[in-house]
Amino acid sequence: MPSSTAPEIVVTGIGVASGLGHGKDSLLEGLLAGRDVFSVLSRPGRQAPDGQTAFMGVEMPEPPDLLPKRVARTAGLGARVAISVLDEAWREAGLDDVDPERIGLVVGGSNLFSREQLLAVRDYANRLAFIPPRHGHVFMDSDVCGLCAASFAIRAFANTVGAASASGAVAVIQAAEALLGGRVDACIALGALQDVSYVDLLGFRALGALGSEKFAGQPGRACRPFDAEHDGFLYGESCAALILRRAGEAGPGYGSLVGAAQVADGQRGPEPDPEGQQRAIAGALAQAGLRAADIDYVNAHATSTPKGDEVERETLLAMGLEHAWVNAGKSILGHGLSAAGAVELAAVLLQMRAGRLHPIRNLEHPPEPGLRWVMGGPQTHRIRHALKLSFGFGGVDTALVLRAPQGENYGL
Amino acid sequence: MDRDSILAIIIGQVREVVPDLGAQPISGGDAMADLGVNSIERSEIVMNSLEAIGLDLPMVQTHGPRNLGELADLLHAKLNRT
Known part of the structure; x- marks a missing residue:
């Protein structure tokens, strides 16, 4: 990586x-x-x-x-x-x-x-x-x-x-x-x-x-x-x-994958595991040579299950990501299961190019302490470093770190 | 069911499985290989034809014919034997 x-x-x-x-x-x-x-x-x-x-x-x-x-x-x-x-x-x-x-x-x-x-x-x-x-x-x-x-x-x-x-x-x-x-x-x-x-x-x-x-x-x-x-x-x-x-063999494209981590957290079924999630994020950040403070946007796994959403919010808070914008593609697309990680990564890159973040549909009463939710409508934001999380049944936790192409006008 | 009805069913199945043949004329003298039908498609055409004429026959017993007309002859003979 x-x-x-x-x-x-x-x-x-x-x-x-x-x-x-x-x-x-x-x-x-x-x-x-x-x-x-x-x-x-x-x-x-x-x-x-x-x-x-x-x-x-x-x-x-x-x-x-x-x-x-x-x-x-x-x-x-x-x-x-x-x-x-x-x-x-x-x-x-x-x-x-x-x-x-x-x-x-x-x-x-x-x-x-x-x-x-x-x-x-x-x-x-x-x-x-x-x-x-x-x-x-x-x-x-x-x-x-x-x-x-x-x-x-x-x-x-x-x-x-x-x-x-x-x-x-x-x-x-x-x-x-x-x-x-x-x-x-x-x-x-x-x-x-x-x-x-x-x-x-x-x-x-x-x-x-x-x-x-x-x-x-x-x-x-x-x-x-x-x-x-x-x-x-x-x-x-x-x-x-x-x-x-x-990079170097093709143009800058939509952005760069600069860090990625996948861990097995030892759960067999659907249970989310905060330690595994944090380990994945830490691994991806380390690979990218970045700190949590450098991440300005998180595309959450966020399936709309009470336990999953709550553990993920705790993970993001524990990792010091309360400053980063957060949205959730599944609020609009539903859960694509096998496809979700790829579709939502595409959404990250398209938002990066557009300089805008989509809202989380139906987020009317967010939990406290909160994150920087994109609510109500789209948010203008120039992404520099994005974090994409995807988790799977059977104890799979992944984190991907994306960096926007360099350039004055990218994402504006 | 007469032999020509069986041939019509087989040709109909060729068109169903290989719609790309379009309006190209197909007759009893045509061999499926010459029409560009691959081996999996050939099996499906024979199987669909067997079902359409109500014959439950092991596929191995449909081997041998060199063209659609000979296949119709074979299935006609098998049908009349059952």
Whole structure:
């Protein structure tokens, strides 16, 4: 990872899909506006067939048709969305000019197609002899890698990495390590769409992680990170691709990754661990050669679960980050699970370029002692150093430190 | 079900699985390989055709035909034997 001697990593291309639309322009505009895109989930397989559920969250519009029809009909939603975000990022970063054997892909996420597997069980239960041959490879997460490498000239490596809701951030870390180790000259970190089924959502609900009983029937009010009325996370479809390069071999891009840390905190399940979170932040700051005082913006993990939000606030206070602006992408996008870390890192970089921070939706009664919340509307702010946190079930804590490109006019 | 109806079903499945063939004419004399159909697509076309005509047959018993017409002949013979 970058240090005083190692080369820096820059992000030179971004592609995003979320409930706000396809493309990074829709993401930035919708975030700054704090647009409400929550509703009762309606994609097939998202509600129990007995009509006993009304899970709320965010679903994205259909991705653009970029694949040949014969390929598109065999690709799951998550795979088609991956192609869409990769296409956007690839073209922006000009990867057609890089040797394919020096381009790698790390896809963050595991168990990506569970909704489509549930639908397959439903559709073929009474005619098992006719399961389509393609099911033998498209049920695997690695189909995202295969489809991406079959559609774009990626010929170094392509594989997945699973770290629950920190998968997107871990993909970024592993992509950066592949660059710093000299394995590739460009590396794509893709936070994959986690296409959850109603069975997964029932599990989250039984676990006590999912909102929202308090705001049943009011999807737009249900997701409220850090607010006194928060009662759990809401699912949100999303996906993002980031193109990482070594600084000096590409322009300054959106900004530099100057510190990153991932720790295992020893928790098996969903319990947040303040020591692990602090260790991750301290590690990332040390790598960046920065102090907490240098961080002026924190993009929080902030899922809207009472315990998670509270532990994260304590972590930020304990680390001396009370001066930094704080916002939370999940308040607008919902929780993308495997995709969240990558999508929210994209949001950090887009806000860095725009010189504006998006508000935390539904934060009406923040806890005390507080942090420097972005509330009510967007905030003009020139980011110099940002901290991005992502945590995952199974005891994964990550922290990424980003530095804005140098230059008088950047982010103004 | 007669042999030409089975051939029509097979050709319909070729168009379903490989929509990129568009309006290109397809007849019983065409071989799937010559139409650019890959091996996984061939399996899906045969499997979908079997289901459409109501034949539950091990895939291995569908091997051998050199074109769509011969496949229709084979499936027609199997159907009449059941």
